[in-house]
Amino acid sequence: MPGLLSMELPVCLIGGLAVFLFFTRSLRGRSRRLPLPPGPPALPLIGNLLDYPKVSPWLAFRDMSRKYGGIISLRVMGQQIVVLNDYKAAVDLLEKRSSVYSSRPASPLFKLSGWDWSMSIMPYGQWWRRHRRAFWQYFHPGAIRSYHACQEKSARTLLSRLLKTPEDFAHPIEYALNASIMGTCYGLPVAHENDPNLNVFKAAESTLDLMNTGSNVLVESFPALASIPTWFPGTNFLERLAQSRKITAAMRDTPWLDIKALMAAGEVNTSVAGTILQRVSNSSQESLLESSEEVIGKNITAIIYFAFLLAMSLYPDVQAKAQAELDCVLGEARLPVIGDMESLPYVSAIIKETLRWHTTGPLGMPHATITDDEYNGYLIPKGSVVIANTWAFLHDPKVYPKPDEFIPERFLKGGKLGTTLPPDPVVAFGYGRRTCPGRHYANATLFIYMASILHTFNIAPPVDEDGKPIRIHPRPTTGFVS
Ligand code: HEM
Numbered sequence: 001m002p003g004l005l006s007m008e009l010p011v012c013l014i015g016g017l018a019v020f021l022f023f024t025r026s027l028r029g030r031s032r033r034l035p036l037p038p039g040p041p042a043l044p045l046i047g048n049l050l051d052y053p054k055v056s057p058w059l060a061f062r063d064m065s066r067k068y069g070g071i072i073s074l075r076v077m078g079q080q081i082v083v084l085n086d087y088k089a090a091v092d093l094l095e096k097r098s099s100v101y102s103s104r105p106a107s108p109l110f111k112l113s114g115w116d117w118s119m120s121i122m123p124y125g126q127w128w129r130r131h132r133r134a135f136w137q138y139f140h141p142g143a144i145r146s147y148h149a150c151q152e153k154s155a156r157t158l159l160s161r162l163l164k165t166p167e168d169f170a171h172p173i174e175y176a177l178n179a180s181i182m183g184t185c186y187g188l189p190v191a192h193e194n195d196p197n198l199n200v201f202k203a204a205e206s207t208l209d210l211m212n213t214g215s216n217v218l219v220e221s222f223p224a225l226a227s228i229p230t231w232f233p234g235t236n237f238l239e240r241l242a243q244s245r246k247i248t249a250a251m252r253d254t255p256w257l258d259i260k261a262l263m264a265a266g267e268v269n270t271s272v273a274g275t276i277l278q279r280v281s282n283s284s285q286e287s288l289l290e291s292s293e294e295v296i297g298k299n300i301t302a303i304i305y306f307a308f309l310l311a312m313s314l315y316p317d318v319q320a321k322a323q324a325e326l327d328c329v330l331g332e333a334r335l336p337v338i339g340d341m342e343s344l345p346y347v348s349a350i351i352k353e354t355l356r357w358h359t360t361g362p363l364g365m366p367h368a369t370i371t372d373d374e375y376n377g378y379l380i381p382k383g384s385v386v387i388a389n390t391w392a393f394l395h396d397p398k399v400y401p402k403p404d405e406f407i408p409e410r411f412l413k414g415g416k417l418g419t420t421l422p423p424d425p426v427v428a429f430g431y432g433r434r435t436c437p438g439r440h441y442a443n444a445t446l447f448i449y450m451a452s453i454l455h456t457f458n459i460a461p462p463v464d465e466d467g468k469p470i471r472i473h474p475r476p477t478t479g480f481v482s
Pocket residue numbers: 119120121122132135139294295296297298300301304360361364365366367427428429430431432433434435436437438439441442443
């Protein structure tokens with residue numbers, strides 16, 4: 001019997017493989033015959049280039065979906081783009097089929113400008129997975145507790161700076177956020193003016209603007225342009241890209257060199273980078289340094305504070321309710337700490353409503369497919385760029401009635417954060433395996449800054465020459481961050 005079994009096993013394996021190949025091939029053949037999702041008719045060569053919305057694309061895509069349905073197909077310069085305006089489709093594809101939908105579009109421009117080492121733009125695969133695991137090790141809910149003291153300290157700095165220049169809130173917020181990120185990630189103090197590390201960070205941030213300018217956009221579609229010799233007329237953009245590579249490399253390396261020098265002099269550094277360096281020196285593997293690149297979080301949090309301040313100036317009743325809650329829970333004698341979050345549901349509801357009301361990343365970050373897929377009878381080809389209209393999901397009047405109004409109460413039931421209410425705006429942090437790994441850290445920062453400001457300041461709109469309040473009209477800008 002055992003002999004017979006061992007003879008049967010290879011036969012079964014080969015048989016199984018043949019059946020598997022037959023089905024995958026016929027599935028592939030079938031999917032190739034399926035239609036693409038509907039969309040505007042494409043022109044030869046340029047495809048839907050002229051249909052691709054230049055301003056507020058999230059609004060244009062929502063309107064397009066009224067004609068073509070929840071999943072729209074566009075083809076721009078040979079690139080297949082699928083726009084998901086339907087929340088269920090976004091969950092079905094980006095969350096439930098995350099293993100197919102978690103890559104990123106290849107971007108020659110990111111490489112040419114020196115941003116290609118960033119985890120956020122890496123294609124799906126071992127290399128990305130390794131970076132993501134390393135990042136998560138330092139930013140999972142348990143790990144971030146050790147950064148709370150640093151976040152609270154930066155909130156106090158924010159208050160004292162706001163007290164000095166209350167009308168110029170943007171600089172104090174940016175300074176405090178940078179101080180918090182520098183403290184958490186590198187354990188380095190930040191000078192009040194002209195901090196060398198912050199200067200490098202700011203310079204690197206400004207290189208992102210290069211992505212949207214003239215010839216650079218062309219390079220994205222025609223990477224061969226990057227090989228033109230620099231003496232050729234009209235190639236200034238190549239010099240700017242080379243400059244950008246230098247700046248982004250400096251951002252990656254400068255703070256590391258600082259803490260390396262400090263630690264070599266015997267200083268204890270318990271920050272994320274300090275812990276990594278400690279491990280590196282223990283295991284003598286210099287290459288481990290690569291996994292630390294992701295400690296640099298995106299500063300989109302700053303925009304959310306601007307939206308929060310705007311909402312508070314437009315909705316004084318909401319502000320008053322939050323202040324009453326803070327007075328009741330904390331009294332007048334102390335400032336909030338991150339540990340107070342659960343006792344302050346109204347403030348937490350304000351955070352959720354800010355993330356929903358002003359969707360900082362209205363179209364999220366584009367995903368890309370790894371293989372052909374079939375959904376609702378449509379083919380989503382391998383290599384498609386998949387864009388989820390996060391703004392449309394968070395402004396769907398059926399889910400969030402009066403979506404343009406700021407109503408934190410929509411997340412509360414009997415004064416408590418409920419579970420049967422409209423969904424939390426978690427999609428503001430993205431989808432599936434690419435969901436923002438800094439979200440727990442970001443939430444803690446949002447809470448401590450918002451609670452601290454609400455407990456100590458009254459936020460009012462600016463006034464005109466006659467002392468009358470000027471009503472500010474929110475006007476989102478077009479880009480990855482709006
Ligand atoms: C409220 C503030 C923030 C918002 C709304 C936000 C939102 C997002 C979104 C929409 C994505 C793309 C997700 C996707 O592709 O589906 C993302 C990715 C990412 N975020 Fe955040 N983020 C915030 C703060 C942060 C912070 C503070 C950090 C760092 C500590 C961070 C680190 C990252 C990283 C590393 C990625 C790339 C993940 C990957 O590609 O695998 N984010 N974020």
